[in-house]
Amino acid sequence: GGDDSGDTAEGNGSGVELVNDGTLTTCTSLPYPPFQEQDDSGEIVGFDVDMIDIVAQDLGVEQEIIDVDFAQIKNGAALNAGKCDIAAAGMTITEERKENLGFSVPYFDETLAVVAKQGSDVTGLDDVESQNLTLGVQADTTSLDYATSEGFKPQVFRHAGLQVQAMQAGKVDVVLQDLPTVLDWLKNKEDIAADWEVVDKVDTGDQYGYAVKKGNTELLDQLNESLKQAFEDGSWAESYEKWIGEAPEKTPTGTESGS
Amino acid sequence: MTTDTTVTEAGPAPRARLSPRKRKKISLAIQYAVFLVVIVTLAFVADWAAIQHAFFNLDEARKAFPDILAVGLKNTIIYTLSGYILGFFLGLVVALMRLSDVLPYRAIALAYIEIFRGLPAIVVFMILGFGVPIAFQDYEMPYDPYGTVALALGLVSAAYLAETFRAGIEAVPKGQTEAARSLGMSQGRAMFTVIVPQAIRIVIPPLTNELILLFKDSSLVFVIGFTLSGYELFKFGESLSTRTGNSTPLIVAGLLYLCLTVPLGYLVRKLEAKQKRGRV
Amino acid sequence: MTTDTTVTEAGPAPRARLSPRKRKKISLAIQYAVFLVVIVTLAFVADWAAIQHAFFNLDEARKAFPDILAVGLKNTIIYTLSGYILGFFLGLVVALMRLSDVLPYRAIALAYIEIFRGLPAIVVFMILGFGVPIAFQDYEMPYDPYGTVALALGLVSAAYLAETFRAGIEAVPKGQTEAARSLGMSQGRAMFTVIVPQAIRIVIPPLTNELILLFKDSSLVFVIGFTLSGYELFKFGESLSTRTGNSTPLIVAGLLYLCLTVPLGYLVRKLEAKQKRGRV
Amino acid sequence: MTHAVQVTGLHKSFGDLEVLKGIDVTVEQGQVICIIGPSGSGKSTLLRCVNLLEQPTAGQVFVSGTELTDIDVDIDAARRKLGMVFQQFNLFGHMSVLDNVTIAQRRVLKRSKAEAAKVGMRNLEKVGVAEKAEQYPAQLSGGQQQRVAIARALSMDPDVMLFDEPTSALDPELVGDVLTVMRQLADEGMTMLVVTHEMQFAREVADTVLFMDEGVVVEQGPPAQVIGSPRHERTKSFLHRVLNPTHVEEAASP
């Protein structure tokens, strides 16, 4: 789970100030598989959880996860409001978000997936307009930005869990969502796998990053250092394979700076 | 009366202590002093610049207009009114069932009222927005999402409205029915000639009050999921706030809610006061 | 009375039409028939398997326990009670300010009440959960997030509680104060010996009612953001529902809300009825 | 010959509480009967059983020969023969005075608007409140309201008028106006059944006074007899208390 990092040493020697002593508090928006979601026992697990556990371990503290709407994460509100130290939510690095957040080095390449009902003749987002279909996206995500910039009027859901429920409910015809999340649905949700398929992928060229409160350089440095370590010692790749289901094509270098 | 009246016959007057008037003056003075101290302290301690920047940022407020009116306020009003109309008729039916002679009707009405008054509105909205469509894949709600919103708000308000209607009918004094019956009117005739017209007057204030509550409840329909053009006041303000990281749009949305609810609340109190005065 | 009484003196009796008793019988029969038809139609038309699977799925319900009690219900109760206690004292202060002789106090109290009764609770929660901490970075809310939750629910309920206290004091008949004053009691003494004890009895039912409302409002604190162990009933049910794609946990959460609100509502009505009977 | 009102063996219980324990009363055409008795003795219940506002538990009620307690009778039609005036007036608050006196004529007797208004105005004049026809009940004094209530009942052309303490909700000064109207009705030959505490009225107007206590008729007869020289102890003590309020034996009796 999120707090099972073995090292329970009190405090940390790196001089990093945390909102709650002894814990590295992470804001995320549940559920967002495979980056973070509750497993059957109710523990929060996922790729991001593993990564931040590494950071916590390096700090000598435990990770604690707070569930907030993604909107409050991507605009920095959750961090600025002192709810957490790190935002880890499969979040894309964008110029706009950089104004409010201090991003880490990128750790994941973003790809969006267009999902449609099996057997429909939808082949891409273009069919949404021509066939007058309902497009469903998650609130405040780059998917929404992308869809609106392309002139769509999508239906917006507070979190990915409601989005997938809307698919099950037949309230949407086409869904735009990050590929790893979609793949996780298709892998783990029988009714989704039975009815839906990925019909198109959109490579945005963007990347995911973790974020700290703007100006919190101590923590950002530690974060970047821990990530680089993970890239180098193979623990990043190990987690990637565990959660994405296949080995990564390439490992991030940790050189291009996020913020 | 002047204060310098000579007390010609003053006996051993109980003049002890402070006179009530003096006591009152001193107490008032102390209270004003406390008030001033608090105000001055606040003025120095609070970070007014930060407050103004975060909550009353004119630039941010300007950005919210006119869309917050054309989209947010408009949708809030549409959702609320459509829910209210649905709830009104559903509530009437439930109230009649509640007063029916047929036990199963009474039981169903009672269960309905208890359930929908006891559940948080957001639970109802979630079940209606996601649970029901998942369970009934084939059935499509007409005019979705407006249909779902109207239904959700209607179901919630119907329980309150039903109780209001029933209370209104029961608030008409029994003597009114008795007088009507003793003039040879049948039960039904007495109901519609004498009871219902008086019940309607009685229920107008609580009915208005429930409209206020529904305006507030409509802030929760966002959980059902909307297109941007379907955002109501709260979601509009919240989404703008989260986009800019500044709370001003949320404050603007809040002020617009107050523009709806405060005058209605004032109206309710006016009507109630008028009703109290006009009692037979 | 037996039905076969011989009408010895029956004159030109107005026996026309149907007797009321016969009319009533027929009308009742029709109503029961309608009820049966509706029930039977529903039984055939509705997809009971789907309903049961989606909403009353025992397997899914079992998964929710015991955590929904140990976490969700527990937190709902903690949040609500802490908010209520805070709101109670804040409400008392506001009520006293509302009844004060000092105009600024009255004005502030009135504004407070109007604002917090007019705003949807979720707007208050958002502003308190994000707007305020961002504007005041240096200030830290003690016992966060519980502190913020208690404050949010407390602020919202205080407005209602203040109005309840005021109404309670004003509901004590003026004659009570007059009797006390005419016995030589001062205004303050009369207030605390005669008015307040009676006002408390009057306000117990509405106070309980506001506890019910607060239980429901507590379903909105999720917007402030929580750890899993801080989830209250609604968020717990919703999160489990979205994880499994089945609405049963949400229904379970709803039922638990009803377990809190329905008995309290019943208590309120009992107290109100008792009060009505016991009026002096 | 049929009696105006005949009540035989009337019993009425509310749950376990037996309020009327076998009442027999006969009222002839044109008679005025005053019912007196202590609070809670069942006077109102008796009157309400006569026009079936309360369903008797046992016994029969005949009005002009029609048995109202017959389950097959059209009670709405039968009740029209009985005008009732209540202690609390019970005027319809949402209607003008004229509407109050015409609504039942038009809806129940199906009279035309004009005819109903004619009858209504005649009765309003009779009770002396014709000039208030356009006002609403809330604008009238208690005495005026009660007189409107009488006019309303009269407008249905009842055979019998029932009065349940018509003056006890009135200020003392306003009592006289209402009693005067009732006296006038009696003089015109209206059959009346009156529950009242106004002993002077009973003495002067009633043909028969009926003293009730604890659900039974203790004593009945001409007023001179029942009020003037009561035979029963209960009647005596009741009358003593009501007629000489300042000379009650010992205050110590609770």
Added chain:
Amino acid sequence: MTHAVQVTGLHKSFGDLEVLKGIDVTVEQGQVICIIGPSGSGKSTLLRCVNLLEQPTAGQVFVSGTELTDIDVDIDAARRKLGMVFQQFNLFGHMSVLDNVTIAQRRVLKRSKAEAAKVGMRNLEKVGVAEKAEQYPAQLSGGQQQRVAIARALSMDPDVMLFDEPTSALDPELVGDVLTVMRQLADEGMTMLVVTHEMQFAREVADTVLFMDEGVVVEQGPPAQVIGSPRHERTKSFLHRVLNPTHVEEAASP
């Protein structure tokens, strides 16, 4: 010698409505004054001005020589000399009968619990409701409640008792008990100012009867004179209406 109560040039307005238009009344030690007059004439307002439950607009009120209208007087202390009994009893509903009669003794006069109970019980016995001491007001009849209210006022050892229609909220049968207690008080020499509609009581008990109408004292004098042979037209017509309710001239007068 100081008068028990002296009211001079008393005016009272509610907003634009002038309710009392210059009242002068003097009550000597041990006197009983009955105030009669039509509804709305200002009787209650006068009584309430005497113990300053209403603040007079102009004029002075002296009780045992202390000017109550003096702004520097300790009104709570001065008011203790005046016992007041209200039409609606106004017993404290949340307290037992005994607590009702002891609470002010203990809190205001600072009597010990035992002493207050002794005084209270003595007065409850005097008004004949001692056996109800442990009950609550809601369990008592109206007449009993009113007698408790009298005992409560007496327990403060007032110099003067004020009564505002103490029997008009009572069932006719219960009126007697309360009037008997009042008569007894008068016999014992209590100074009393009584607003009442009970003419028989006024005639028998009052030293002076005072007829008020429209905010002025129209006529005052011994009961035999004011009630027996009133001089003013207004007094005559009022008394005629109240004393002969069944013989009002013409009902047609609204």
